[in-house]
Amino acid sequence: MALSMDVEPPDALATRGLAGDPEIADILLGEAARQAESLQLIAAENFVSPAVLTALGSSLANKYAEGYPGSRHHGGCELVDAAERLTIDRAERLFEAEHANVQPHSGSSAVLATYAALLRPGDTVLAMGLPYGGHLTHGSPVNFSGRWFTFVGYGVDAESGLIDYEQVRELARTHRPKAVVCGSIAYPRHIDYAAFRDIADEAGAYLIADAAHPMGLVAGGAAPSPVPYADVVCATTHKVLRGPRGGMILCGEELAERVDRAVFPFSQGGAQMNAIAAKAVAFREASTxxxxxxxxxxxxxxxxxxxxxxxxxxxxxxxxxxxxxxxxxxxxxxxxxxxxxxxxxxxxxxxxxxxxxxxxxxxxxxxxxxxxxxxxxxxxxxxxxxxxxxxxxxxxxxxxxxxxxxxxxxxxxxxxxxxxxxxxxxxx
Ligand SMILES: Cc1ncc(COP(=O)(O)O)c(C=O)c1O
Incomplete structure (x- = not known):
């Protein structure tokens, strides 16, 4: 795959150490050229900073670290413990949350762990229906969510395209879900988290905000935060937030232990310490x-x-x-x-x-x-x-x-x- 000649040569970081592997080096260079020569309008994508890339490609990629800071199954974790504590601290400050878990490998892993912390197989969950912008983890039959839980989908008003909060309330009254999920892959408007909190309270349900899309806007003060309203907020660290591909979960102290145990050891093994350090870098950048x-x-x-x-x-x-x-x-x-x-x-x-x-x-x-x-x-x-x-x-x-x-x-x-x-x- 040849690098087009009419763009600036991509950075050396993209190929460092790959002189002996031209097949992969060509792909990295070709992708860098593709990104530089076209307009990236995919709503879930962004360009991370050089500092995020540095952390991702650092010595922390070599380290095994099952468990949590101060309680690992492996030796030699002193420095990665410091990295994870810093990442947690930065996430909690940035989003004003009592507790952050920064280990989920992806947004889907964060949702899986959140369900594992709050639900039992067979429980009913009310979430945006997939035809209206719900994510795969909101009840798709080809996803663990649809296989293990009974999802009821709410829609949007056919004319306005807006969430019909009264319809959500009626569905919650009828189905008495164990959890209500708010969050979408395609909803372009702010979500009324207070309204969702009220609906969940009336139904005696947990409120889960899957804020993968707006979380970067929340960090920058350009969108309302779900943190004061939701029992658990799960999100990706990529997208507008400009961090590495990965996930995180925020919650209050009372759910902290359940959430942590749902991530490790329930649904994940060793933490990806290079990605966790890269999340710390992104959180610092997002606080400027x-x-x-x-x-x-x-x-x-x-x-x-x-x-x-x-x-x-x-x-x-x-x-x-x-x-x-x-x-x-x-x-x-x-x-x-x-x-x-x-x-x-x-x-x-x-x-x-x-x-x-x-x-x-x-x-x-x-x-x-x-x-x-x-x-x-x-x-x-x-x-x-x-x-x-x-x-x-x-x-x-x-x-x-x-x-x-x-x-x-x-x-x-x-x-x-x-x-x-x-x-x-x-x-x-
Ligand atoms: C609302 C929502 N939840 C979950 C995810 C899953 O994230 P990932 O692709 O990192 O698993 C996404 C990704 O786009 C999303 O938009």
């Missing part, structure tokens, strides 16, 4: 004023993109967004979502399809986190909306749009080439 400005810019950019796409004739669900993500229906432009995603991908706009609240047809999901990390602002979002509409409209336009996308991204390299992070301003 520069990150607060970033989080607000992410939302401003998503709003501008939504307005631009609406002006181009696409239907934006819920009429806009409060967050980093938006979902649109391309059918007013006489194209289905799968064909649109293909055309957009060929033109260098990389995004996902998603469910639509009002039909069986699919829509398109976009996010502004990665392009905002690159330094793009509202002016560039207007440009992207125009490029998006041109690429969707005609096969002939793909090549021209591809060139325009390359010109645009050339001015906004995705980072990783200097030790200073463009978002937090911190240096490795």
């Amino acid at each position: 004023p520069a990150f607060t400005a970033y989080a607000h810019q992410v939302v401003a950019n998503a709003r501008t993109l939504a307005e631009g796409l609406a002006a181009e004739g696409l239907t934006v669900t819920t009429g806009g967004t409060d967050t980093h993500l938006l979902t649109v229906d391309p059918t007013p432009l006489r194209i289905d979502a799968a064909t649109a995603r293909g055309r957009l991908g060929a033109a260098g706009l990389v995004l996902d399809t998603c469910a639509l609240p009002w039909s069986d047809a699919r829509g398109l999901r976009l996010g502004s986190a990665a392009v905002t990390t690159q330094g793009m602002g509202e002016k560039e979002m207007d440009l992207i909306a125009g490029l998006f509409a041109s690429a969707i409209r005609g096969a002939d336009a793909e090549r021209r749009v591809r060139d325009e996308v390359r010109d645009l991204v050339r001015g906004f390299p995705p980072g990783g080439v200097t030790p200073t992070d463009p978002v937090s301003g911190l240096t490795v």
